Amino acid sequence: MAVALPLVISLAVLAYAWPAARIAPRDLPVGIVGTSAASQAAVEGLAHSRPGAFDFRLYPDEESARTAVRERDVYGAFVVTPGSLTVLESTAASPTVAQLLGDTGRQLAARASKAAADRAASSAHGTSAHGTSARSKGGKVGAKKPARIRVRAVDVVRISAADPRGVVFSSSLLPMTICGVIIALVAMSLRLRPVALLPALVVVSGAAALGVYVVAQGFLGALPHEHLATWASLALTVLAISATTAGVVSLVGSAGVGLSAALMVFVGNPFSGSTSAPELLPKAVDDIGQWLPPGAGASLIRGTAYFDGNDSAGHIAVLALWSVLGVAAVLFGHRVSRVAKGPVVNGSATAGAEDPANEVAPPHVPPSPEEPAHSSSPARVETHARSHARHAART
Template sequence: MLNATPGAGVRGAPSPGALVLVIGVLFIQLGFLLSYIGAFHHPDPQGIPVAAAAPRQAAEKLDRLPGHPLEVTAVKDEKEARRRIAERDDEGAYVMNPRGKQDTLLVASAAGGPQAQALRRVGEKAAVGQGRQLKVEDVTPTGDQDYESLTAFYLIVGWLVGGYLMASLLGVTLGTRPARPGAGALRLSGVALYSVLSGLGGAIIVDPVLHALPGHFVALWWTGALIVFGTAAFTMALQAFFGIVGIGLAVVIFVVLGNPSAGGAFQKHLVPSFWRAIGDWIPTGAGTTAVRNIVYFSGNALATPMVVLAAWAVGGALLLLVGSLRRRERGPALPI
C-alpha cells in the first residue's frame, strides 16, 4: 500500500489545496511588487497642503501651478502659517515679503524629508517664475539620529511584524480558530501582555538605546502596545474566519498595502491617489503619523490616527470572539 504524507496526492504530488496556497503566495508576491513599485517609482507632489502669507493674487498663482502640486490656504501672516504647520493643518508655508524680493518657504522635515524636498523644489520654481528669490527655513527639523524622519516608519513596521507573527504563531500551534469565546478571550489576554512588552521594547530601542526618538518614552510605549495588539487581534480574527489563509490576508493588508501607503519613504502627497486614499486608515500609516506627531509636533492632530488604531484593536478582538462561535475545526481538541 502506498503511504502518502498529509496534504499530498498520489506519489507525493501536491494536493489541490497545496496548489491553491502556492498560487496564493505567488499572487501576494506579485501584489507586493505592484504595490511598492506602483507607489514609489515616480514620486510626484500632488496637492500638498500649504499656507500662503501673501497677497491674494500671489496665493492664487501658487494654487494654480501646473500639475497642482500645492493645495494653498491663504493666511494673514507668518505667525498663523507657523501655527498651522505646528498643528498639522498644513505641511509648509510660503511667506511673501511685501517690501523686498526675497520670500521665505517654511517646511517641516520632521513630517518627512522627501516631502520637504519636494516643497523646496516647487517653491523655488514658483519664486523664479515671479522674479523673486527664496529662502528655505525648516521650522520642525528631525532629530540628529533620525534621518529623513524614517525612524517612526521602521518602528511601526517592527511593531506590526511582531503583532502578526505572534498571531500566526498562535494559529499554527493552537489552531486558527479558538474552540469557544472563552478560549478566544484567553488568547487576547496573552496577546495583550505580549503587546505591552513589545511596545516597551520598541520604546527602549528608539529612546535610551539609539536616541533616535528621545524624550517621549511613555507615549511611544503605549502607542506601540496598541499597534501590536490591534495587528495581532485582527490577524487572529482573519484566521478564525479564513483559516491559515488569514495569515496571507494579514500580510496583504499590513505589508503589501500598508507599507507603501504609510508615508514612510514617501509621504502621502507624493504617491498616487490609491495609496494616498488608504494610508491613513491602515495601522501602518496611522501609526507612523501618530509617532511623528507625538515626537515632533507636541501631540497635535493625534485624534484621527489614535482612533484608527483603536478601531483595529477593538474590531479585531470582537471579530475573533465572533469567529470562535463558529463550528470547530476538525482535528484533535486543543486546550486554547
C-alpha cells in the same frame, strides 16, 4: 504552484514599487501668508505650473502659519514679500516634503526675479523709445536693475539630528507589522480561550512596542519626544495588527494567515506613506493606506513623537476600530466553535457522541417471579446435564 508563486511575487513587487515610482504632490496642504499682490502671484504661479499639486490655505501672518505647521494643519507655508520669500517647512512631518517645498520656493523666487527683470527691461525700453531715459549721476543712461529675491528656509519642527532623513522611523514600520502578525499566530497556536487570549495580545504588544522604542530611541535617537505617548502609539499599532490577524484566523482558519499578511505587509506598509507622505502617493493609495493599521500607526507615531499628539484623534480611532473588530471576530469565532461541539440538538449528531462516557446505560429489568434468576444461563443448563449423567452411571 508554478503559476501562483510568480504571480504573488509580482503583485508584492507592484504593491511596493508602484507608489514609490509615482511620488508627487497631490492636494498637499500648504499655507500662503498674506493677500498681497506678491502672494497672489505666487499662488497663481504654483497653480499654473503644478495644477492640483497644492491645497492652498491663507494665513494673515507668519506666526499663524507657524502655528498651523506645529498643529499639522499644513506641511509648510510660503511667506512672500516684495524683496524676499521665506519657506516655512517641517522635516519632522516629512523630510521629502520639506525638500519639495524648498525647491518650490527657489523656483518661485527665480520666477518672480525674472518677472521683475522683464518688467524693468520693458519699462527701460519704453522710456528710451520716447527719448526720456533717466540719466545717472555719472552721465550714463540706463534703468536700475531689480534686486534678486532672497529665499530663506525655516525648519519649524525639526526632525531628530540622529535621524535627519527619517530612515529609522520609516524602516521600523515593516518589522513592527510582521511582529504583529507573528504575535497573533503564536497566541492562536496556544489555543487560548478569549479570556486569556485578549490580555495576552495586549501584554505582548506592549512588550514588543517597548523593544521597538528602546532600539529606535534609546539606541538610535529617532523618537526624541513624549516618551510615554510614543510607546503607547507603538503598542496600539502592534495591537491593532495582531488583534486583526487573530480575528481573521478565528473566522476563516489557517487561510487567515495569508490574508492578514497580504493586507498588512503587502498593502498596509507600501500604502502607508511612511517614507514620504500620504499626500505624495496616488490618491487611491493615500485613502486606503490611512485606513489600515500600518498607515494610521505611522501617522500617529509621527504625531506623538514630534507634534505633541496634534491631529492624532483620527488615527487613534482607526487603530481602535481595527482592534475592536479583531477582538469581536475572536469572540465570534470561539462561540461558533463551541456551538459546533455542543450537545445533541433535535437528534443531530455532535462531536463526542460516540464517547462511551457519554452513553446512557439501559435501565435494569428484574426477572419475573415465575422465572428463577439466571435460569436461561448456558452454564447452568450444562451443570444440570452432567449431574443427570453421573446419577445414571451409578445406577
